[in-house]
Amino acid sequence: MSGPFSSGRRPLAHAPGAITLHGPEELAAPLAELFVRARSLDPDVLTHGFHVWPARLHPAIAGGLVELLTFAPGATILDPFVGGGTVAIEARVRGHDVIGVDANPLSPLVVRTKARITSADDRAAFHVLLQALTERSFERVRDRRPVIAKLRGEHLSLYGTHTLKELAGLLEEIRGLDAGIDPADREAALVLFSSIVSKVSNRRADTAEEEVRKRIRKGLSTELFVRKGEELLERWADLSRAIQSAPRGPRRLDAITGDARELPRILGPRRVDAVITSPPYGGTYDYAEQHALRLDWLNLPRAQFERSEIGARRHEAPLERWDRELGDSLAAMRAVLRGPASRVALVIGDAQLGHRRVDAHDHVLSLAPKVGLRPVAAASEERQDHLGGPPRREHVIVLAPRPLP
Ligand SMILES: C[S@@+](CC[C@H](N)C(=O)[O-])C[C@H]1O[C@@H](n2cnc3c(N)ncnc32)[C@H](O)[C@@H]1O
Known part of the structure; x- marks a missing residue:
């Protein structure tokens, strides 16, 4: 392959922006293309830039994944770490039902407001x-x-x-x-x-x-x-113009406060066609602390959020803890997939656990078989580390269900 891609699992050129493909090229190249497209597209279109949310996903990546993973409008898309609602907005614009879950009790308010259809x-x-x-x-x-x-x-x-x-x-x-x-x-x-x-x-x-x-x-x-x-x-x-012109018009939106590891309980009998999500990057952010001021003003409960937040930097977590948190989240996503054609797409960066850097792609692939998921394809892009360390990689990883072990 030419251009910015380096294919296969060869060692990366240590330049931010280099992209590596994993899995069959015809499936991995469109994922790499999402990183490339995001470089030149405005992240603040529609309602996306309205309310700050740390580690907000680029809408071009969220929207591109919605298109790659769904074949017809009217699918149900779940984002179990929905945050400020990027996936919810992009899925609604394309005519899909959306379920957004986040442990932060501010998230449902922000998601419903940002993804709201108004006359x-x-x-x-x-x-x-x-x-x-x-x-x-x-x-x-x-x-x-x-x-x-x-x-x-x-x-x-x-x-x-x-x-x-x-x-x-x-x-x-x-x-x-x-x-x-x-x-x-x-x-x-x-x-x-x-x-x-x-x-x-x-x-x-x-x-x-x-x-x-x-x-x-x-x-x-x-x-x-x-x-x-x-x-x-x-x-x-x-946004309303974009949603109204979506195939089949506006669809259902559910935004719920909850722990992504408890999806089967939260969703009850509902099943989803695709999970598209950006989980916390291990040991990188403290969402509960970053939102403490807002939660205090709005009198929203913080204690439960603090307890259930996964990958928090303040936990100074050993790998075993992050391993369990990410594994339990993947198991919960697997449990609510509708069938063999359903897919899980993760946008996730390498973890920083104390002094230890953990490659998120390798980590997810080691956990997937244990919870009944198999890798389909992935792309990884090298990024500058905002904490000042050596470059980290961010990955788009697509997984498919396989029979549970
Ligand atoms: C990378 S951010 C998601 C950003 C989102 N994709 C967006 O574009 O705004 C990760 C989110 O995971 C949430 N989170 C952390 N632990 C959680 C848990 N156990 N269950 C559900 N959400 C959790 C955080 O509150 C945060 O909003």
């Missing part, structure tokens, strides 16, 4: 709601209305006094919305709120603990809220 009337109604919330929030700021922010001490100290009051007041207005309001609008307002709380804090960046002094003037939080609301309305319009 022009829905958007007009949300615009009116946005204006009303904004006016009331500005009024509160002007009148210096007292309000208490119900946050943990370590989060209270991330804000200046007037910003804290402004945010708490805005949240009180959202929570106090009329009982008659569309629940999806209330949820969208909460997601909007979630999208600004870190920006107006003293955190340097959304996913960084490091603090800096920011000058946040009175009224800025409310202005940001309305600006994000207008951005969401535009993105919704784009």
Whole structure:
């Protein structure tokens, strides 16, 4: 093969971007092509860029996998680590039913808001709601209305006094919305709120603990809220156009808080045609910690999420733990596949367990036979390590069911 690909299992050229194929070339080359396409395509189209989510999947990879793994619209696609909903959006646009599961209780709110289908009337109604919330929030700021922010001490100290009051007041207005309001609008307002709380804090960046002094003037939080609301309305319009023109129109979306290792219990009798997912990369992120501020503001439970998060960096996990977590997740995915034509596609990076680097492709292939899965094909791309270590590989791995051992 020519171009950026190096085929087979030859040693990699140590240059970020080199791609290796595994398995039959006719099946692996289209997977490699997804990496190549993602380099030049905008990751923020439709509603994708709306709410930050660490390690968000590139929509071109998610959408490409949906196309490669499903033969007709109306399939059921499961993402058991759905996060901010990239797979859910791409599957909906292509006319499929989607089930999204994530241990983070914020995820279903974000997924339902980002993948929501809205009519022009829905958007007009949300615009009116946005204006009303904004006016009331500005009024509160002007009148210096007292309000208490119900946050943990370590989060209270991330804000200046007037910003804290402004945010708490805005949240009180959202929570106090009329009982008659569309629940999806209330949820969208909460997601909007979630999208600004870190920006107006003293955190340097959304996913960084490091603090800096920011000058946040009175009224800025409310202005940001309305600006994000207008951005969401535009993105919704784009998404709805894309979904309405999908073959067979809009389909079902279920977004659920849960542990990916418990899929058979969560799904009950439902079965899926494809699992398309990006699980945590072992020892790389701390999703529960990165979302702690948002969960605190929205009063969403964190303890269960902390307990069930797999691959967390804070666990400083030995290989045995990561092995068990990933193996149990694969077994759960296998258990909910509909039949022999169903497929599992994983987008996963190498694990970093303390000082130990674990090749995720080799790891998945060693676990697959134990849970009734066999490799179909894969492609691996070399990436720079954001933690500063030697390059790591990211893999797209397709697996098929085989009789359980
Ligand atoms: C790589 S991110 C997924 C990002 C997603 N593909 C997107 O584009 O937004 C991995 C996700 O796994 C979730 N997670 C971690 N442990 C989990 C578990 N045991 N069950 C379900 N989700 C879990 C995290 O909350 C995080 O959202």
